[in-house]
Amino acid sequence: MVFAESMQFGQNTSDNLNPADSTMPLLKKSGEILRIREKTSYVMTSTLGHSWIVGSSTNGLVGTNVGTQDGQQQVVGGAGRVESRTSVVNPNNTYNETFDFTTFEDTGVTTADWADTPGSLIMTAGEIAQSTAVAYGGNTITYATITITVSAGSVSDLTITLTANGSSFEASTNATIHNFTTTGTDLRFKITSAGNVTVSDVQIQYGG
């Protein structure tokens, strides 16, 4: 006989009066695995505006210069620059937000504490957490499943919406696949809380 890999086969234990048996249960090993998880990558472009940039043919002159990219007198800093995301991709079409960074926080809408305490989205009644594009520029997204994990409070206090085109938010249910009425290539989520809730993790699986 061979060692079974686990207890799942329901091996019987005999008393000592029976012949010796080599069968014995093996305890399932409790492995501890460390792995580096690659999460989201995104690329954005930034125009030069009227920032002074060393070596730039338009924005790199010393002294008065209104021949900058946006035609204004150049200044040190990031003046007049316009940022545009060109792509946001996730391994296996799965976005994982652990609230360690504000990279995907839409600061113009969000009122909750997004990563103020690293690892947490802390919400009180009436507060909103909205992301920027968490997937962008790829294949058309027709469905998504958002799964929210809380460390305090209840998911039932959260109103969850998703958009696949960046603007048409549609009501969604936690851990339930949502088929978009309006499809697109700009996936975002929005959470509104009716109580005190601390979110530790948001995962969105999507496809089309």
Add this chain to the structure above:
Amino acid sequence: MVVSSVGLNRIVALVAADIVDGRAGTDTTLPTAGDTNLVTPVAASESDVDVITSNASFSVTHVIAATAANGNSLTEWQIRMNAEATQLNRTVLAAVAKNATIEVTKITLFDVLGE
């Protein structure tokens, strides 16, 4: 048994400290775990990266200046580690037509999990 949070944070710090720079290239071959380098790197796209850690997560930001790598359609990206420039990852993204009117920023997030 459990992997402790402080242990994970320490591992993140060690990995983050080992990351050196980033590069971009123009090939569109999908990445595999066996990749060791960009297929068609653009040397001028190489620059140091900013690595920020938070809990067991870290972000890597690679900026290509307005004056660099112009005239290329950038599609493949890599993050490199240590003195041997060991590739941490290779990513293929939508093409960016690089010219002197734009800077390009690529950010990638990672975390270390104990399971």
